[in-house]
Each structure stands twice: as C-alpha cells, then as structure tokens.
Amino acid sequence: xxxxxxxxxxxxxxxxxxxxxxxxxxxxxxxxxxxxxxxxxxxxxxxxxxxxxxxxxxxxxxxxxxxxxxxxxxxxxxxxxxxxxxxxxxxxxxxxxxxxxxxxxxxxxxxxxxxxxxxxxxxxxxxxxxxxxxxxxxxxxxxxxxxxxxxxxxxxxxxxxxxxxxxxxxxxxxxxxxxxxxxxxxxxxxxxxxxxxxxxxxxxxxxxxxxxxxxxxxxxxxxxxxxxxxxxxxxxxxxxxxxxxxxxxxxxxxxxxxxxxxxxxxxxxxxxxxxxxxxxxxxxxxxxxxxxxxxxxxx
Amino acid sequence: xxxxxxxxxxxxxxxxxxxxxxxxxxxxxxxxxxxxxxxxxxxxxxxxxxxxxxxxxxxxxxxxxxxxxxxxxxxxxxxxxxxxxxxxxxxxxxxxxxxxxxxxxxxxxxxxxxxxxxxxxxxxxxxxxxxxxxxxxxxxxxxxxxxxxxxxxxxxxxxxxxxxxxxxxxxxxxxxxxxxxxxxxxxxxxxxxxxxxxxxxxxxxxxxxxxxxxxxxxxxxxxxxxxxxxxxxxxxxxxxxxxxxxxxxxxxxxxxxxxxxxxxxxxxxxxxxxxxxxxxxxxxxxxxxxxxxxxxxxxxxxxxxxxxxxxxxxxxxxxxxxxxxxxxxxxxxxxxxxxxxxxxxxxxxxxxxxxxxxxxxxxxxxxxxxxxxxxxxxxxxxxxxxxxxxxxxxxxxxxxxxxxxxxxxxxxxxxxxxxxxxxxxxxxxxxxxxxxxxxxxxxxxxxxxxxxxxxxxxxxxxxxxxxxxxxxxxxxxxxxxxxxxxxxxxxxxxxxxxxxxxxxxxxxxxxxxxxxxxxxxxxxxxxxxxxxxxxxxxxxxxxxxxxxxxxxxxxxxxxxxxxxxxxxxxxxxxxxxxxxxxxxxxxxxxxxxxxxxxxxxxxxxxxxxxxxxxxxxxxxxxxxxxxxxxxxxxxxxxxxxxxxxxxxxxxxxxxxxxxxxxxxxx
Numbered sequence: 001x002x003x004x005x006x007x008x009x010x011x012x013x014x015x016x017x018x019x020x021x022x023x024x025x026x027x028x029x030x031x032x033x034x035x036x037x038x039x040x041x042x043x044x045x046x047x048x049x050x051x052x053x054x055x056x057x058x059x060x061x062x063x064x065x066x067x068x069x070x071x072x073x074x075x076x077x078x079x080x081x082x083x084x085x086x087x088x089x090x091x092x093x094x095x096x097x098x099x100x101x102x103x104x105x106x107x108x109x110x111x112x113x114x115x116x117x118x119x120x121x122x123x124x125x126x127x128x129x130x131x132x133x134x135x136x137x138x139x140x141x142x143x144x145x146x147x148x149x150x151x152x153x154x155x156x157x158x159x160x161x162x163x164x165x166x167x168x169x170x171x172x173x174x175x176x177x178x179x180x181x182x183x184x185x186x187x188x189x190x191x192x193x194x195x196x197x198x199x200x201x202x203x204x205x206x207x208x209x210x211x212x213x214x215x216x217x218x219x220x221x222x223x224x225x226x227x228x229x230x231x232x233x234x235x236x237x238x239x240x241x242x243x244x245x246x247x248x249x250x251x252x253x254x255x256x257x258x259x260x261x262x263x264x265x266x267x268x269x270x271x272x273x274x275x276x277x278x279x280x281x282x283x284x285x286x287x288x289x290x291x292x293x294x295x296x297x298x299x
Numbered sequence: 300x301x302x303x304x305x306x307x308x309x310x311x312x313x314x315x316x317x318x319x320x321x322x323x324x325x326x327x328x329x330x331x332x333x334x335x336x337x338x339x340x341x342x343x344x345x346x347x348x349x350x351x352x353x354x355x356x357x358x359x360x361x362x363x364x365x366x367x368x369x370x371x372x373x374x375x376x377x378x379x380x381x382x383x384x385x386x387x388x389x390x391x392x393x394x395x396x397x398x399x400x401x402x403x404x405x406x407x408x409x410x411x412x413x414x415x416x417x418x419x420x421x422x423x424x425x426x427x428x429x430x431x432x433x434x435x436x437x438x439x440x441x442x443x444x445x446x447x448x449x450x451x452x453x454x455x456x457x458x459x460x461x462x463x464x465x466x467x468x469x470x471x472x473x474x475x476x477x478x479x480x481x482x483x484x485x486x487x488x489x490x491x492x493x494x495x496x497x498x499x500x501x502x503x504x505x506x507x508x509x510x511x512x513x514x515x516x517x518x519x520x521x522x523x524x525x526x527x528x529x530x531x532x533x534x535x536x537x538x539x540x541x542x543x544x545x546x547x548x549x550x551x552x553x554x555x556x557x558x559x560x561x562x563x564x565x566x567x568x569x570x571x572x573x574x575x576x577x578x579x580x581x582x583x584x585x586x587x588x589x590x591x592x593x594x595x596x597x598x599x600x601x602x603x604x605x606x607x608x609x610x611x612x613x614x615x616x617x618x619x620x621x622x623x624x625x626x627x628x629x630x631x632x633x634x635x636x637x638x639x640x641x642x643x644x645x646x647x648x649x650x651x652x653x654x655x656x657x658x659x660x661x662x663x664x665x666x667x668x669x670x671x672x673x674x675x676x677x678x679x680x681x682x683x684x685x686x687x688x689x690x691x692x693x694x695x696x697x698x699x700x701x702x703x704x705x706x707x708x709x710x711x712x713x714x715x716x717x718x719x720x721x722x723x724x725x726x727x728x729x730x731x732x733x734x735x736x737x738x739x740x741x742x743x744x745x746x747x748x749x750x751x752x753x754x755x756x757x758x759x760x761x762x763x764x765x766x767x768x769x770x771x772x773x774x775x776x777x778x779x780x781x782x783x784x785x786x787x788x789x790x791x792x793x794x795x796x797x798x799x800x801x802x803x804x805x806x807x808x809x810x811x812x813x814x815x816x817x818x819x820x821x822x823x824x825x826x827x828x829x830x831x832x833x834x835x836x837x838x839x840x841x842x843x844x845x846x847x848x849x850x851x852x853x854x855x856x857x858x859x860x861x862x863x864x865x866x867x868x869x870x871x872x873x874x875x876x877x878x879x880x881x882x883x884x885x886x887x888x889x890x891x892x893x894x895x896x897x898x899x900x901x902x903x904x905x906x907x908x909x910x911x912x913x914x915x916x917x918x919x920x921x922x923x924x925x926x927x928x929x930x931x932x933x934x935x936x937x938x939x940x941x942x943x944x945x946x947x948x949x950x951x952x953x954x955x956x957x958x959x960x961x962x963x964x965x
Contacts, residue, residue, distance in 0.1 A: 075613045089437045109477040113592035113603045118313035131434040138606025158438045
C-alpha cells in the first residue's frame with residue numbers, strides 16, 4: 001500500500017485535501033452549524049444552483065442523532081465526519097478523478113474490488129435529488145457519488161457532481177481496524193498518540209443519552225416554530241446591496257432540520273407528523289434556493 | 300447484405316435496468332428499420348454494466364425506393380381544396396388517382412443509403428430511450444441513465460458518421476475498467492468486437508456471465524465441502540454488476556450462526572449481494588459467504604475475501620444489535636408504539652387495524668378448527684414486530700421475526716407459528732399455512748386488508764394494485780382450497796369483494812386449465828363456498844369432456860331456447876308435467892327417466908357427490924335426444940304444447956341444480 005502522509009485518521013483527511021486541492025478545488029473548513037450530512041453545507045446545497053462553475057472540498061461533521069449507540073457499536077456514531085467534494089459542472093473524467101483519490105489513499109483497484117452500485121440519492125428535506133452510485137470497495141460502501149439534478153426543487157444547470165466519503169468507515173477499511181474507536185487519530189508514533197475513542201467516545205456516550213433520554217421535545221418544538229417564522233421574515237429583509245438575506249436564512253433552515261432530527265431520534269414524531277415536518281423544512285429550503293438563484297449574476 | 304454494430308458506452312448502468320434496456324434497444328431498432336423498409340435478417344442485443352450493444356445482420360446497403368399513398372380531398376371538392384392537395388404533393392392534376400370518389404396521390408421517394416437511416420435511427424433511440432429514470436450531466440442537455448461516453452457505430456465495417464450532443468460516433472470502445480492495458484481499441488464488426496472485449500476482460504453476454512459465475516461459484520464451494528444456496532434473482536443482479544465476474548469465497552465468524560438464518564441471508568443478500576452457503580450434510584447455513592468480484596485480483600482475491608468478511612461482520616453486528624435490543628424490548632412496548640402509527644389515513648391506526656384482525660380471527664377460528672381465544676391472542680400480537688428494530692431494518696422479515704421473538708419470549712409454540720406464517724403465501728411458489736391457528740390469523744390479516752381497502756374504494760384497477768390486493772385475495776383462495784376449508788365467504792365479505800374473489804378464482808382456475816365459462820356457470824348459482832365451487836367446476840369439466848355430457852348440453856341449450864322464447868311471449872304458465880293419453884313414447888320415457896333420477900341427483904348434489912350427480916344427469920342424454928327427435932314441442936293442441944314445455948322446464952330445472960348451463964359455451 002502506498003504510504004499515506006501518516007497512518008492516521010487525520011492523515012487520511014490531509015491526503016484527500018492535498019489530492020483535491022491539486023485538482024483545483026477550494027478547500028473549505030467545516031460549516032459551523034449542525035447538519036445531518038455534508039451536502040447541507042451551503043457550499044453544496046446553494047452552490048449547486050446557478051450557472052457559475054464551483055469546485056470545492058471540505059470535511060463536514062455530520063449529526064445523525066438516531067444513529068447514536070452510546071459508544072457501544074463499533075460502526076455507528078451519532079457524530080461522524082464526511083468528506084465532501086463538489087465539482088460543477090462535473091468534468092467528463094470525474095469517475096477517473098474519483099478513482100485517483102482512492103489510489104491516493106492507498107486503495108489499489110487491481111487488488112481491491114471497486115464497484116459502482118446503483119444508488120439514487122434523494123434528500124426530501126431540501127427538495128434535492130440526483131442519480132449515481134454507492135461506491136463499494138470489497139463490499140464496503142466507501143463513497144456516495146451523485147450527479148445532482150435538482151436542489152430545492154430547482155434544476156441544477158449545469159449539473160454538479162458530488163462525492164461524499166464516509167471518513168471513519170473509509171479509514172477503518174484502509175487501516176484494517178474493526179472498531180472505529182480504535183482508529184489512530186494522529187500519528188501513532190507521536191509523543192501523545194490518540195485514538196478516535198480518546199477524542200470522541202465520551203462525546204458519543206453523552207450525546208446518545210441526551211438525544212434518546214434527556215432532550216426536551218417541547219423546547220425543540222417551540223424552537224422549530226419560532227425559527228420557521230424567522231426564515232420567512234429574514235427572506236423578506238434586504239441587505240446593503242438590496243439582496244435577499246439567503247445565507248442567514250439558510251442557517252436558520254439548517255437549525256430546523258437538526259431539531260427535527262433530534263425530535264425524531266427521541267421517538268417524538270409520529271409517522272403522519274413526520275411527512276408534515278419534512279414538508280415544512282422543504283418549503284423553507286425551496287424559498288432559500290429560489291432567492292439564491294434570483295441573486296446570481298449570469299456567468 | 301451488411302452488418303450493423305452499435306454500442307452505447309456509458310458510466311455504470313444500474314443492474315436492474317440492463318435486461319429491459321437490451322430489449323428496448325432491440326425493439327426500437329427493429330421498429331425503425333422496418334418502418335424504413337430495411338427488414339433485417341436478425342437483431343441481437345446485449346447489456347452489461349457499462350454498455351448496451353446491438354448487432355443487426357443482413358441489412359441492405361441502400362434503401363429501396365419507397366412509395367407512399369396520400370389521401371386527398373373528395374372528387375368534386377372545391378377547387379381550392381384540390382389545388383392545395385396538388386401543391387402539397389407537387390403533382391399535376393392528371394397524376395392523381397381517383398378511387399371510391401376520393402383523390403389519392405402516390406409519392407415515390409428515392410431510397411437513401413442505409414447509413415443515413417442508421418444515423419437518424421441512433422439519434423432517435425438515444426434521445427427517446429425509455430429509461431425508468433434518466434439524468435443530465437456536465438453542461439449538456441442530453442439525457443441518459445448515467446453519462447454517455449462513447450458511441451461505436453459501424454455499418455459494413457465503416458463508421459456511420461453522426462454527432463449526438465457532442466458525442467461523435469466512431470469505431471472505438473473500451474474494455475474493463477481496471478483489468479488489461481486500459482487502452483481503447485477499434486472494432487469494425489461484431490466478431491472483432493466480441494473477441495477484443497474478451498481480450499480486454501469484458502464478457503459481453505449476460506448469459507455467459509451468469510454461467511461463469513455459477514460454474515466458478517460451485518467449484519469454489521465443492522473445494523471447501525460447501526453447497527451454494529442458489530438464488531436466481533441475486534444471480535441476475537450480480538451478473539449486471541461485473542464485466543468480468545470472479546466469485547470469491549469468504550469466511551464469516553461462526554458466532555453469528557446463533558442469529559436466525561433468515562436474518563443472515565437477508566443481510567447478505569440485500570446489503571451485500573452475497574450468496575449464502577450451506578453445509579451439504581446438515582442443510583444448515585455454513586459460516587461462509589460468496590461474493591462476485593469484478594476483477595481477478597493480483598493477490599488471488601485474498602484482500603477481497605478479507606475485506607468483504609469484515610464488512611459482513613459489521614453488518615451482522617448491527618443485526619445482532621437489533622436482535623438483542625428487540626428481545627429486551629418485547630411485544631408490549633411495540634404495540635404501544637404502533638397505536639400512534641397510521642396504517643392508512645382512511646383506515647385508522649395500526650392499533651385499530653389490530654383490533655379488527657383480532658375480531659376477525661376470533662370469528663374465523665371455529666370455522667377452521669382453531670381455538671377462538673388463542674386466535675385472538677395471536678392476532679393481537681401479530682403486528683407487533685413491525686415496530687421492532689430488525690423489521691425496521693429488513694421489512695421483508697416481518698412476521699418471521701414476530702415468530703422468533705415470540706419463541707424467545709417463551710410464548711406458546713402455535714402462537715409463534717401463527718405470527719411467523721401470517722403473511723403466507725408470499726407468492727406463487729410459497730406454501731400456505733396449514734396449522735389451524737396459523738390459518739385463522741393468516742386469513743384474518745388478508746381479509747382485513749381486503750375488506751378495508753374495498754370499503755374506502757381503493758380497488759385495484761388495470762395494472763395498478765398498490766396495496767397488493769390481488770395477492771391477498773389469491774392468498775385467501777389458496778389457503779381455503781389447499782386446506783379444504785368450508786367457509787361461508789358471503790358472511791365475511793361484501794358482494795363487491797366477493798365479485799373480486801370470483802375474478803381471482805377464475806384466474807386461478809384458468810391457470811390450471813379450467814374453462815372460464817364453467818366457472819361462471821357455477822358462480823351463477825350464488826354459492827359462497829370456494830371448495831364447493833371448485834368441486835362443481837371440476838365435475839362439470841369432467842362431464843362436458845364426455846360425449847354424453849356434450850350432447851346433453853346441446854339438448855339443454857335447445858330446451859332453454861324454446862323456453863326462453865315462450866317466457867317472452869308469457870302465455871305459458873310453468874306447472875308439473877303429467878302423463879297424457881296418447882302421447883308419444885319418447886315423451887313418456889323422458890318424464891319417467893327424469894322422475895326416476897330426480898331424487899338421486901338432488902341428493903347427490905346435496906351431499907356434494909358432484910361426480911355422481913353428473914353421471915346420473917348424463918344418463919338422461921338418450922331420452923332427451925329421442926324426445927327432440929320424435930316429439931314436436933309446438934303442438935297444435937294447447938294443453939299438449941304446454942305439457943311438453945313443462946317437461947322441458949323440468950329438465951332445465953334439474954340441470955340448473957348443478958350449474959347454470961346456459962352460461963356454458965358450446
């Protein structure tokens with residue numbers, strides 16, 4: 001296996017950063033609001049719309065409260081990292097570029113079985129869908145690969161190609177580790193070597209307990225209502241150049257999405273209610289998407 | 300005559316769409332070529348992970364002249380209309396043909412080179428291809444299932460030149476993504492193409508990929524003393540996921556074998572597309588799996604087997620997590636959860652559905668030999684597993700998990716079996732439950748579904764059957780018939796729904812080769828006992844297959860026609876026929892034969908000895924034939940005429956005890 005920068009979780013991230021930086025991507029830092037998936041970062045959801053070219057890569061912590069397992073499951077986490085790449089318009093050789101990134105982190109396609117398996121991607125809360133694949137390496141889903149067709153109910157023209165790597169899973173695979181908490185976070189040969197568990201185990205325990213047992217559903221219901229009203233108000237307001245305040249409005253939408261996920265994890269959302277909540281978030285997101293497209297200048 | 304080779308090379312096509320895409324490609328090409336007057340000798344299409352291929356043999360190099368007739372205005376139409384038609388067709392008045400008072404124009408188009416027609420055809424096929432879902436990519440507007448990369452199109456060894464949305468046709472394609480030298484190569488006909496693909500590690504034909512997989516998979520199993528659990532659906536799928544399929548056998552931690560085998564198989568199949576293996580000596584699942592890779596790995600597949608084994612372990616760890624958690628939680632909390640879950644907006648919550656099923660199961664139990672209280676208890680627990688973690692993850696394990704969890708909770712074995720079997724039969728190849736308790740719950744489940752959706756007018760129409768009501772009705776029919784259950788269905792379902800059952804039963808019987816009209820003839824009696832209906836249909840079939848039966852039917856039809864005509868005139872009053880002086884012996888004999896057999900036939904029908912009833916009826920044939928031959932029904936003497944009509948009415952009346960013969964064809 002070709003050597004990574006270091007045989008560590010952060011080494012993997014650095015290698016991907018270097019690779020995609022070399023492909024001309026803007027390397028962003030994580031967005032500072034809770035999101036359920038890297039796609040929801042405005043660098044993807046909003047930038048996938050409009051006709052300006054945009055190539056970016058970033059790590060995004062993703063929160064999936066329902067996946068919490070109190071730190072007891074070796075594979076599932078309620079807080080984990082996604083590596084996200086967006087290339088708009090998608091280059092004709094995007095599959096090759098992607099395979100190049102796997103080679104960069106040491107996955108040799110002549111030794112490992114790499115497959116593109118149908119997986120149509122859809123995120124109803126942001127009114128987005130695309131076609132693509134789960135990419136499998138020896139039966140392990142290492143990435144999601146999508147040609148985004150619509151976001152917020154609007155057509156993506158040109159089409160953006162989106163790559164999402166599940167970093168923990170990928171790292172476990174590359175390093176041959178069976179338990180996520182055993183992953184070396186930094187260089188194992190460093191003076192203070194830390195595992196993923198050293199950094200995040202306690203967080204998983206506490207957040208799982210909070211999500212499943214402690215969180216106050218009524219509070220989140222109220223917050224949801226309040227914020228929903230705010231989004232509408234904010235989108236009416238205008239900024240210094242007369243523009244709609246899409247970016248702060250979208251930050252608020254992300255909050256509603258996270259609160260919904262929290263309430264859902266707590267089992268507080270009945271099936272019938274679920275569809276209604278998702279519909280409300282989607283409406284907010286569509287309003288932001290439309291406002292964003294309206295303020296794009298022609299390329 | 301020349302050959303056309305077309306290949307549409309794209310990024311990975313979903314496995315489940317490949318077979319249909321090949322068929323559509325062939326259909327679209329055939330239609331277009333035929334329409335252009337280029338009837339090919341042979342069309343063959345292939346589909347694989349990255350390509351659709353079409354080979355057309357025996358095409359002429361140029362299209363013959365095509366003449367086409369256009370219909371114009373009627374003779375004597377206003378001059379403007381005729382002038383307009385001449386202008387449109389570019390003909391002179393004397394070139395028009397007059398037929399049946401209408402002008403026709405015959406236009407002859409000189410045929411073009413076939414390659415031009417092919418270029419147009421490919422453009423139409425690509426732009427109008429019926430993918431279930433298609434997409435755009437990059438800056439383009441073209442739609443395909445995934446980005447289309449190349450079009451190889453050679454006719455008579457020459458490139459057919461065209462360009463579709465920036466993709467220029469050529470004679471170049473690519474082989475396997477990772478194996479071989481990775482260089483594109485040229486192919487000018489199908490033989491070259493197929494060989495070059497094989498040399499670049501691509502098996503073109505799906506049938507060959509399947510055969511290779513099976514052959515190598517079985518060999519790998521034999522070498523380890525194992526047996527492949529064959530799975531046609533899975534084979535189909537994996538053969539669409541690899542251009543160069545290589546089965547790899549891997550190991551599973553035997554500790555996972557403590558999970559139910561269905562859980563292991565479902566996890567392997569749905570998540571990982573692995574075949575399960577069993578120990579041929581015991582027939583039990585073995586702690587191994589078989590995956591189909593897309594490469595011959597440089598290390599012989601060691602890394603691939605190890606990697607897949609780790610993925611499977613993670614999956615089964617998750618399954619075990621669900622199993623352990625589910626056993627801790629148990630039925631009561633699940634039922635509590637379900638009370639808040641809507642089954643259908645118009646049919647209430649799951650809790651309400653459970654109540655209905657409980658009531659039905661209690662009602663059905665005594666009819667099928669089950670204990671009503673136990674049936675109600677089983678029905679009350681039947682849907683609980685829908686709230687379990689495992690069924691949330693693998694919906695297809697519903698029922699089955701309920702059975703396992705009931706056993707784990709040390710519930711009554713019969714109740715556990717009833718939970719396990721409530722959805723059976725799941726398809727035509729599945730068996731029906733036979734234990735009385737299981738039968739009661741399985742029937743209650745299906746009848747509630749049917750009664751519910753019929754009551755809110757959500758009936759299947761045409762190909763639309765979103766709630767799989769046809770399958771439910773068929774399930775009920777099979778459970779009833781295969782267990783020979785005597786159920787008064789009329790008490791359980793509405794007339795409307797009974798009509799639906801009748802249709803399903805007709806389809807079932809027709810599939811078994813029974814005549815449609817015989818089913819109608821028996822249904823017309825208004826019986827609501829499925830077993831009795833089928834027995835009647837069978838006796839009737841046997842009867843009509845005999846010469847006597849077929850002839851008696853003719854006699855019946857004749858009698859009925861006469862009676863119908865009389866009934867319309869309404870002069871005649873039905874009354875018992877009687878022996879008249881000086882009536883012909885054939886008339887007396889028919890009455891005697893009828894009166895002699897009447898009580899036996901009615902008793903036989905009453906006792907459901909339908910074969911015997913039919914046999915006795917058949918004995919009437921001679922008397923009926925003789926009657927029609929020698930006796931004139933339409934006598935001048937009104938009393939005589941009326942008496943003969945009454946005799947015929949008696950024949951009809953007796954035969955109608957068995958079936959409504961007027962509905963029988965022939």
